[in-house]
Amino acid sequence: MSWFVSSFLAIGLWCLTYGAGLLVDSYPLRMSLEAVGLIAAVWTGPLFLMFTLEYTGRTATTRSWQAGVIMAPAAAISGLILAPQYHSLLWSGVRPAPVFGLSVPTYTIGPLLYLITVFVLVCTGVGALLLVETVLNYGPLYRTEAAAVALSTLPPAAGALPWLFNVGPAPQLNLAPLLFLGHIALDGYAFVGSNMFETNPTTERAAERSAVEDLGSPTFVLDTADRVVTVNDAAADVFCLDRETVLGSRLSALVDVDLTDGADRQIVSVTTDSRDRQFSVVTSPLTDPADRRVGRTVVFQEITREREREQRLDVLNRVIRHNLRNEMTVIMGHADLVSRRSDDEEIDASAETIKASGERLLATGEKAREFERLRGREPRSDPVDVVELVDALTTEIDIEFPNATVEADLPSTPTIVETDPQVLSLVVSSLLENALAHNETDDPRAVAAVASAADGIELTISDNGPGIEADELAPIRKGEETSLEHSTGIGLWIVSWGVSMLGGEIDFETDGDGTAVSVRLT
Template identity: 30%
Template sequence: YRYVNRAHADLYGFDDPEALVGKDWRTLYGESEVERFESEVMPVLREAGEWRGEATGRRKDGREFAQELSLSLTDGGIVCVVRDVTERRERRKRLERYETAMQNIHDGVYTLDAEGRITWINETAIEAFDSGYEREDLVGSFVTKILDDEDVEKCLSLIQELLREDPHGSRWCEIAIQTAYGDEIRCELNLSLRPFEDGEFRGTVGVVRDISGRKRREQQLSVLNRVLRHNLRNELNVIEGNAERLATELDDEHARQARLISKASEQIIDIAETARRIEAVLDRDDATTSVDVAAVVEERCADLRDAHPDATITVETPSERRAIADESLGEAVERLVETAIGNPGAEPVATVTVREADDRMEIRVADGGTGLPRSEIEVLFEDRETPLRHGKGLDMWFVKWLVDSYGGELDFERETPEGSVVVVRLRPASVAG
């Protein structure tokens, strides 16, 4: 070295630039790197007069670092400019590992730059999605080539939300990929931001899953459900009306049979109506809020006393207790109480208690009798119906799914002094989220 500036000395860990003057440059590189310079770099430098590339330097304390090196041949020797690129090399390695992982997952993955151009796409996105495009058709193109204006605006809104609130998080939405054939592929998109560089937004990463089959099945089931429920209700109303008329016109035994038909029809209509309410609950927006549980219980139980004058319905609740729920909570309370007072072979008795327990708000509905059969309880926790064990109606499923949507839980206590107890546990409003 004939001359060394302060920045160069600092880069290699020397306090004084003069400490490097007179030293051989080879002392700042490992043995293998010196061999590479002498066999590969120096011949190019002598022939072309310059060389630029990456190397691995060695600091005074022996630690190695990635560097970008620029060499220029002059009459006075070689001018060497060095820049530490350790961080850039690490980012590149992380990106290579990330891309390798993305190539091997079963969902389509792509990256966009800050302007919305597709910069990378994995094999799954090409092979599994019959879009009519090859990789070279997409990489370098704007994403508007495969998304319509509505989906582009939807994604832009999510990007702005991430930038504003959650730069390291992700957001979900549904999109439709517009294919080269003129049709579309319904997809679920998980959108996140690419790592920032120097504080600048660099684009997005998207993980895409084809849900067109699922959407098709949902549509088919929805149509079948509406048709079946509508026709079922209409035909059962006819059966129930005729059965009631026959019950008034026939003799005792035939009248009894007609009343059985009417009652069975009424129960099936009630099941169909419960199914409709369940569908409405599952389709509703997730808009929970703070609800005064005590007031809801008091109000619904007052209505139930009027509707069931022979039943004994007792309420034990403080003046106000708030939890996370929505306006459907009252219907859940109503169905639980009606289940309690409707147990066959037991007195129509229900006790409803609201209390705080273990950081949760509890609604306890006790029937004072034998309660639900064990098979009725177990099937709820299996999350499926079986041919041999199924619930009498859908009321308890309605309550379970509704409570689940609140972030709460449903539990059962059998053989207590209160009888059989159904327990709804909700998040208190003060600790929601």
């Protein structure tokens, strides 16, 4: 903000001295005011350029030797103007040439005055271009302000050029100070009348830099030829790269990765500190404000722990399912043998209890295996007639539970939903089995109903059982189990995970008179 104010003070001093000189008849004093005005004019350009550099997020430039390069010419030219012996470089042949009753001199413009004009115009033009480029990066929101900034340089330039090249009806009259009013008005609209100062691009540039530098994952920024433009510290450390020497190199020469468009999700293995680490490669296109592709970012997300955990879980699942099936087969076989060879009713009852528990455990293992199989494949989305699917499943469950009543409350017309039929079948069958397997009433009953809902369908499985305990539902609703809150079975988890895979919603209503589970699909 200080650079902005300083540039406007320089403009104000130039305009003030030139205006005062128009009212002065003493030409020594008139030319002294002219010299002071030229010093102010010299500084308008670099001060405006320094403001634009700081405003557009290039603060480092304003605090480096480059700032000295920008300011040094203004200081040198100001020194020459202050020394009368060098005024011949500014003008010669000074003589009165009043215009409209104003005290206006005419003179031959010297090389230093041409240099001042070019220097100011270049600094101002570069500053305006920086502002336009930065403001346009915000999209259409600030395009009007960008146009105002670009046009603000035209009025004073239009006023100075006829005087500089001695053309026009009154070439001795420099209209630039007067036309600076247009410059101030346009800049005032862009910087004060709008909220450009409230959305300083410095924040955006700092965020862009920190987004790459502070990202914990190794990140490369590439151009359209897949050459490295930027690399963060994490990438340099993981891949043992020198940040300076890799710039301009193709990423494929540094890391074994396929950047072909449409390439499948890749896993890159890297050995660091004598251990293997796995990274998932994620690429994202980079586009300019005109939506033209200018490069891409490549982020390597470490998945070592996830892969190790997944591998351990796969081993545990496989071993537990295999051992569970084998051991339960042995247990149920022996329970059946005990039941057949014993005449003791109490022993027979215990054997039947063992067999029933074994069958439930085997069923649980099969459900888990089925769910794992479905989870491991690519999700499907097919047109499914939910009415036909539920009708078929209620028939199967009715046969499986001959002592229970299974009903279907279904519409008379098909109800089609785009979903995964196998996952939906697993969800519905699991809900029906849960409704009956834990129902110890004299007349166990389950009803499957399908109804239209907003943007989809609602499937409800209700029963007349004892209801689900709050401790059973708490971890399902929270999505996690703790040492204090955990479910005793896997059935409700399979239902919850299955509904999540389908992108649906699930709701439980339960009390001592029964449970109603509603699944909404869109």
